[in-house]
Amino acid sequence: MTSTVLITGASQGIGKATALLFAQQGYNIVLAARHADRLNEVCQTITASGQSALAVPTDVRSFDQVNALVETALDYYKSIDVLVNNAGIYISGPVAQFSLEDWHQTIDTNLWGYIHTVHALLPHWVEQGNGTIVNVSSIGGKVAVPYLTPYTTSKFAVTGFTEALRTELSSKGIHVCGIYPNLIKSSFLERAIFRGENAQDVHDRRRQVSQTLNAPMVEKPEDVAQAIWKAVQNKEKEVLVGSAKLSATANEVFPGIMQWMLKHIFKNRD
Secondary structure, three states: OOOEEEEEOOOOHHHHHHHHHHHHOOOEEEEEEOOHHHHHHHHHHHHHOOOOEEEEEOOOOOHHHHHHHHHHHHHHHOOOOEEEEOOOOOEEOOHHHOOHHHHHHHHHHHHHHHHHHHHHHHHHHHHHOOEEEEEEOOHHHOOOOOOOHHHHHHHHHHHHHHHHHHHHHHHHOEEEEEEEOOOEOOOHHHOOEEOOOOHHHHHHHHHHHHHHHOOOOOEOHHHHHHHHHHHHHHOOOEEEOOOHHHHHHHHHHOHHHHHHHHHHHHHOOO
């Protein structure tokens, strides 16, 4: 029987690369994201290659939409074997400049979106007796990053969520893995939130990230997709992707220096 993977944030970046890779490996693909046009383009690419794919436009912040996504996928494929939680939003700026709406948008997407999918799928997996959850977090879920406070708060929560789920669900045949990349060379800036002391500060923060993404050592979505694939196949607990390993090691060995560096990198006009 063909295995099925459900991927959120699947219309671009890491989600798209992961969908294409799993399709190449013979999986049925359930694609979820907010933008139906981009989602359908990915779906058409997969079906044109001879694999089966289903696109379900979904805002993961809404449990009703996520529940409908899972019900639609189960009606279509009868079983879901792997969940890749990937939908997320990047947010940067001085903490005093973020509105509560900014906080809610970040937490609702980066954390509640993951909770919603797991909550909707868990009864199916408990009955099935197996399943795999892959939570795509960030190095910001291992290393606290100043001036990314809502983002790193959400990602630290995802780390705790992932580790607690793994310990609790392993006896039920459900494997849980965390994936921790650094900044990835993708189109996430389209939907990123930037705040600052003034318009120039906001512009400079966006430009800083954009310039960083052009550095040769920055990983690509395909690098993360490969990490996800290997984690699923090898039942790994967590994977730090590429340069994220160096960041985590530096923070562990020289935490004070690392935090000082991060503060001055992201401080800008604050």
